[in-house]
Amino acid sequence: MHGLLIIDKPQGMTSHDVVRRVRRFFRTKRVGHTGTLDPMATGVLPVAIGEATKIVQFLMAGQKRYRATLKLGETTDTYDAEGTITQCRPVPPITFADIARCCQKFTGNIEQIPPMFSAIKKNGTPLHRLARQGIEVEREPRNVEISRIEVLEVSLPYVTLEVDCGKGTYIRSLAHDLGEELAVGAHLTALRRTRNGFFDEGDAVSLERLETASIADIPLLSPLEALRGFALLQVSTEAARALRFGIPPGLQSIEGPCSLNEGDTAGLVHGGHLLAVVRFAPGRQRERRGDFEFLRVMNQGDEDD
Numbered sequence: 269m270h271g272l273l274i275i276d277k278p279q280g281m282t283s284h285d286v287v288r289r290v291r292r293f294f295r296t297k298r299v300g301h302t303g304t305l306d307p308m309a310t311g312v313l314p315v316a317i318g319e320a321t322k323i324v325q326f327l328m329a330g331q332k333r334y335r336a337t338l339k340l341g342e343t344t345d346t347y348d349a350e351g352t353i354t355q356c357r358p359v360p361p362i363t364f365a366d367i368a369r370c371c372q373k374f375t376g377n378i379e380q381i382p383p384m385f386s387a388i389k390k391n392g393t394p395l396h397r398l399a400r401q402g403i404e405v406e407r408e409p410r411n412v413e414i415s416r417i418e419v420l421e422v423s424l425p426y427v428t429l430e431v432d433c434g435k436g437t438y439i440r441s442l443a444h445d446l447g448e449e450l451a452v453g454a455h456l457t458a459l460r461r462t463r464n465g466f467f468d469e470g471d472a473v474s475l476e477r478l479e480t481a482s483i484a485d486i487p488l489l490s491p492l493e494a495l496r497g498f499a500l501l502q503v504s505t506e507a508a509r510a511l512r513f514g515i516p517p518g519l520q521s522i523e524g525p526c527s528l529n530e531g532d533t534a535g536l537v538h539g540g541h542l543l544a545v546v547r548f549a550p551g552r553q554r555e556r557r558g559d560f561e562f563l564r565v566m567n568q569g570d571e572d573d
Contacts, residue, residue, distance in 0.1 A: 269294050270318035272494035276472035277313040290315050302327045311461035320491045322564045330465025333432050338443045340425040343453040346385040347440035357452050364422045370449050371417035379409035412437040466497040492542040499534040508538035516558030
């Protein structure tokens with residue numbers, strides 16, 4: 269069994285808890301998710317099974333969308349409602365426009381300091397382990413991209429935002445930083461991921477549905493279907509055979525138009541199956557190594573399992 273399953277993660281579970289449940293349902297250990305959600309968070313969690321685990325890295329690269337609720341006036345050690353309150357401050361009559369202006373300061377390519385309660389490691393030790401021992405260490409700022417923050421609702425002390433961002437963005441840190449910019453403090457009280465790359469809530473199934481349905485009724489996307497949004501190039505039969513021996517194709521083996529730019533990622537397809545994920549590298553042809561560089565090669569023998 270190979271493919272991608274879009275799970276609607278419930279609150280109170282870790283992403284790895286979801287992976288364990290999917291492993292039991294499909295009776296396989298080859299299961300991985302495409303981006304951690306905190307236990308408090310809910311929403312879209314793509315889970316790869318079997319051969320589809322080979323394309324997780326490409327699915328994680330897409331933009332994500334979150335609906336986040338903040339409580340102004342209180343900060344916590346975890347930057348969310350699961351932590352201990354560390355400071356309380358009065359909340360003045362902040363307006364919708366005030367918050368919208370503040371949000372603009374956090375859009376674009378910005379530097380963000382990750383929270384202590386995170387899986388990032390310091391000298392091999394996860395920060396959250398140090399935090400639980402009462403140890404706080406200096407964290408290096410990370411470059412993240414937040415392309416949009418829209419204020420959906422203001423009902424003080426609560427504010428609800430919709431955030432579009434790239435990989436590695438901590439919404440908890442964003443909530444904390446917005447609170448500091450507003451000079452009142454804030455922490456995250458609710459978070460839902462509504463979109464992950466090319467997958468949204470409409471694609472997701474609940475764990476309850478998963479565990480009460482038969483495998484035949486589960487909307488499992490094939491590895492080929494999972495690469496929606498990527499260029500998919502049909503290769504000739506001869507090129508497909510050569511690929512089995514590690515020989516990348518040249519442009520002359522592509523059936524149909526190829527409008528890639530150098531460095532673009534694409535999928536190679538034959539007979540309705542994904543054969544490989546490649547990077548377009550036309551300069552390699554001069555070295556007689558084809559026009560594509562392999563990033564991941566699928567086990568074609570397992571595609572029909």
